Amino acid sequence: MRVVCPGSFDPVTNGHMDIITRSAALFDEVIVAVLINEAKTGLFTVEERMALLREATADYPNVKVESFRGLLVDFCRARDARVVVKGIRAVSDFDYELQMAQMNHGLTGVETLFMPTNPLYSFLSSSLVKEVARWGGDVSAHVPGPVAARMAELFQQCQG
Ligand code: PNS
Numbered sequence: 001m002r003v004v005c006p007g008s009f010d011p012v013t014n015g016h017m018d019i020i021t022r023s024a025a026l027f028d029e030v031i032v033a034v035l036i037n038e039a040k041t042g043l044f045t046v047e048e049r050m051a052l053l054r055e056a057t058a059d060y061p062n063v064k065v066e067s068f069r070g071l072l073v074d075f076c077r078a079r080d081a082r083v084v085v086k087g088i089r090a091v092s093d094f095d096y097e098l099q100m101a102q103m104n105h106g107l108t109g110v111e112t113l114f115m116p117t118n119p120l121y122s123f124l125s126s127s128l129v130k131e132v133a134r135w136g137g138d139v140s141a142h143v144p145g146p147v148a149a150r151m152a153e154l155f156q157q158c159q160g
Helices: 014-026 046-056 072-078 091-108 126-134 145-159
Strands: 002-007 029-035 063-068 083-088 111-116
Touching: 002 014, 002 072, 014 029, 014 083, 014 111, 029 046, 029 072, 046 063, 046 145, 063 072, 072 091, 083 091, 091 111, 126 145
Parallel strands: 002 029, 002 083, 029 063, 083 111
Antiparallel strands: none
């Protein structure tokens, strides 16, 4: 079965990696789908996010990284994927995720499976990681190696 793990991934964290790698162990093929959101400027371009995700998932041959714009359900239909996998860090994630899952199911019948995040990563988000890194904090325990290196480089350039 082919599943889609969608998100902004600005940048990918160890929490995302937990969901992606556990999905890769359960399903034949995992498409990590990076949203192209023209309304929002990220820290990383979509191409950079995809390159970092590809590096981080290089050891998982059944994981592919792609980007999409527009509706997630249209992307899933185009890739013939009937299941979306989403990580749930805490009850606070659940409200909005449930709404999206129900809307998406209503639109095309795509199913959403919720995977509880490893509690090691319950507090982790891309926004927090960016804030800590921006002020010189060490985020190397929270993101894949190439992401930590790239962020250190970026924020050093800003300060230098
Ligand atoms: O990492 P994020 O920002 O929490 O991911 C959110 C994402 C990309 C999964 C969600 O915003 C999404 O699916 N966007 C695509 C547009 C869409 O389909 N919107 C309708 C959702 S019901």
